Each structure stands twice: as C-alpha cells, then as structure tokens.
Amino acid sequence: MVEEVKEQGKSKVRTVFFVSDATAITAETLANSVLAQFHGLQYVRWRMPFINTIEKAKEAAMKINEVGKETGNRPIVFSTLVAGSLASTFNEYCNAFVIELFRSFVGPLERELGVPSDHSVGKSHEIGDQERYNKRIEAINYTLSHDDGQTNEGLKEAEVILVGVSRSGKTPTSLYLAMQYGIKAANYPLLPEDFDRGELPPALDNCRDRIFGLSIAPERLSQIRSERRPNSRYASLENCRYEVHEAQKMMENEGIKWLSSTSKSIEEISATILQELKINVSAEMGM
C-alpha cells in the first residue's frame, strides 16, 4: 500500500479509510460520492469494517496513524462508528482528518424526531425486517429465473419487465433492481423475429404498464457483441444498426418508454426506470 502511494507521488495521492462498526458500505458509498467532487487527486482506499470493540478501534487508529507517517500525508477517514465509546476512542487515538458521517446528523435528528437514537452498532446493513429481506432474496431468484425471456411463467408477478436487443444492458439492470430495491424484474430480448412480426413478444401483451425499454448506440453494441462473437454477423455494425433501429421503432409504435443505456450506469438506468414507472420503493430492504 505504502509503496503504491510513494510511486504515485506524495502530493497528489491521499489515503482514504472507511471505518465502520459494520460493513463500511455506507461510509464507502458516501465517501466516494463526496470524493468524486474533487479532481486532480488520486486516492488509495482502504476499508476497515467490523470495528466493533474498543480494542479494534484503537488498532484501527494506530494502523491509520502509521500510514500517515509513512506517506507523509494526513490520512482521510470517513467513519460511521455509532457507539459513542467506539467513536471517542477512535478519535482520541487517530491522527487523521476524520469525517464522522453519523454523529454529524444523529444529534440534530434526535432533537427533530424527539426520540433518542440507540447508538447501536451495525444496524444499517443487518438483516432488519426478516420478511423484507426474504422479499429481496426472492426478487433476486425471480430475476435470475426470468432473465432473457427464459420463461413466461409468473410474468404477472414481475414489477418491471425490461425489453431490448441482446446486450443492451437488460441483465445487469434487472439484477441491480432486484439486489438494491427488492424488485422482481424480468427481462425479454427483442429478436429479429419480433421485428419481422413488428410486434412485441406475445407473452408481454398484458404487461404494458410494467414494460421499460433499453436501447444502445449501434457502435457501442457492435463493440460489446464483438467481444463475445468477433467478426460475426450478430456483432457487425450493420446488423446492430438494423436491430437498434427496429427495436426503437417498435417501442415507439407500442408506446413503450425507453432510454439509451450507452453512457448510463446501472444505477442511473435503474433510478430512471423507477421514476418513469412510478415505483417508489425504499432501498432499505433489510440492508
């Protein structure tokens, strides 16, 4: 780690730690969001999850101090330590720039909500409500078994049905919807035979309100398909142009909302779908 830092040159590189009494996923998510606002800097990131005893809090602080000495740069710490004793021990021993994600908000929220927080450890990504957690796992299994039009059974259970040409991003998006939001998301490929018929796959007739389309720039599609089947007609730019054109035409005709996944992340696509289909679900699926 230290080597890495030195190679990359002191000044521009900062070492960032995600310290948590649980998974550190919240700390990491927020930290990466904040750090994305700063340019011209490189970050070496280290996760320190499950810092759930005073001993571990001391150890973590010591390790971080070491890195500070070795790199000559003050480490940056994003901490979600909740328990007062852990946080105060950590802060007492740690010579770093520490940003406390929870403690900044919990106080004001206690006053606003009129109830004390329990300062308990590792709540946020535990299995909270078992039922909701099971729903999430169910959604993942449902999505896997309804990937790529595998089956028409139980399609009425689907909360989202993604359609689009092969390799337009349906599978990762479906899985993200299931994983993050506990949404049962099926996906259906749009195939040349559908274009010949000029209609959506018949299985989707009664699900219009839950269908959302993904399209993609033919150039990008050809690139993606070529990695799988180089020099195939399937991957040829000409064929990709044809399929994308036909798919978009069909979605327009059928009045299906769609977006282009070309330059969008799974998260952006998913958030847009939830918004367009007016699905309001909390991400807190026992995560």
Next chain:
Amino acid sequence: MVEEVKEQGKSKVRTVFFVSDATAITAETLANSVLAQFHGLQYVRWRMPFINTIEKAKEAAMKINEVGKETGNRPIVFSTLVAGSLASTFNEYCNAFVIELFRSFVGPLERELGVPSDHSVGKSHEIGDQERYNKRIEAINYTLSHDDGQTNEGLKEAEVILVGVSRSGKTPTSLYLAMQYGIKAANYPLLPEDFDRGELPPALDNCRDRIFGLSIAPERLSQIRSERRPNSRYASLENCRYEVHEAQKMMENEGIKWLSSTSKSIEEISATILQELKINVSAEMGM
C-alpha cells in the same frame, strides 16, 4: 401517499425525502443507515432523483411543503444536491428539516485537500472511469456464467470462489460481490458425491486461496428448500442436517474459511469475505 401517512397515524410517522441531482442512491443509503438508529417511528420514504435544474429544485421543494401541510409533520429531507445554486434554491423554498449530506463535508474537505470541489452534478453514480465500469459489467457476466458450478472454464480468473451446500446463499452473495465491487465471483455447490469422496470438487484443487465457504443452520436450510420442493428428501431436516454437517467437516478438513449465512445479510457476508480473503477493492466501480 398522504392517505398512507394519515392511516398510520400522525405522531409516529415521519415522511422522509431523498433529494438528489442524480440517482439519490447515496442519499438513500446514508439516510437509511442513520434512521436505523431510531426506534418506535415509522417512515414513509420518497425518492426525488435527477433534481438537476433550478425549476425542478423549486418544484421538489413545493411538493415537500405540501406533504408537510397535509401530514402536519415537518418532512425530513436528506439532500445530496451539490451545485450551490440548486441547493440554495431548494433550501430557500423548502420548509422541511433538511440534512445536506455533501455540503456538510465538501467545505472542510476543500480545505484539507487544498483543492476546490467542482460542485458538479450527479458525479457519484455516473460511469466514471469507463474501464472500471466495464470491469464491473464483466464481473457480473462472469459471475452469472460461473454460478452453481456451471463451468470450470476460466476458474483461474475468479477472485472469489464460494462453496457450500445448495441454497446456502452462494448465488446472491456472488452477485453482490460482482455488482458492488466488480469482483469475479464463481460459486460451487457441495454435493452428496463430494461428501462420499470426502474431498472438494477436483476442479477447485488449484484455487484454495480464493475459496470461501458458506454454511447455514439446518433448520433454516430446510425451510428455504421446502419453499422450492416441499416434502422432498432434499428439503427434509434430516437431510439438511446431514449435508450441513458433512460440508462443515469437509471445509474444516480442507482448511477453508467459512461462515454461517443464517442470520447475516448479503452485505455482511460480502464484507466478511473481502476481509477474510484480504481483498481490498474500492466500491467506486464507476458507480
């Protein structure tokens, strides 16, 4: 929405909004983590993503104010609005308890890092580095094609190989590792024939350092399997006891690290695996 609030009774229910110029995933993640600290309250959660113009910022504020009036409770807003103009417009119009997740930290960080933040919109869940993003999609595809021991091809590419009896949580965990961390995670079922042989599947001989085991309480396993195949020998408590016992014995004998997934969330399992296998990856896979 408002109905829902009233039904549940004013006092105990607070309406929470996640306001973002992008996906609102960061706001939602941190908000849920913080709110998990408070008990005896119910929350109605609403996501307001892509608030990326002054107009939309005003609209959002107005909608939130309405809910405040209708519910008689001051709404709680977790905002990741970055652009100063958006945030200040929103704050000017919004009569809610607003927690600004970024603005609280960006200032101090600017001073610490010695560079200004660009206050630009929607950075954190965009496709940042295209290469890293592709790596993540690749990981998802790899994990899907290496689920449940489908193939031994390319196993040396796997960064994590999960083993465990059928329905012990291998698939959701593998997918989470790929989705969240861009890790190529294969998974391999431990089957009765492996127990008879008393050894791991031969395909795994050269991957010991990347193997991690999942176990589960026989009672829970029997419950899960029964949903799929009620009254089957496969789901019977007796058989589940046998398989779990044999699997744990084998993992012990083979010196494979394992944990029980019974009461752990996918996130807790994944974070533990990364820690145990000493894999340090940033979650910022272009997310």
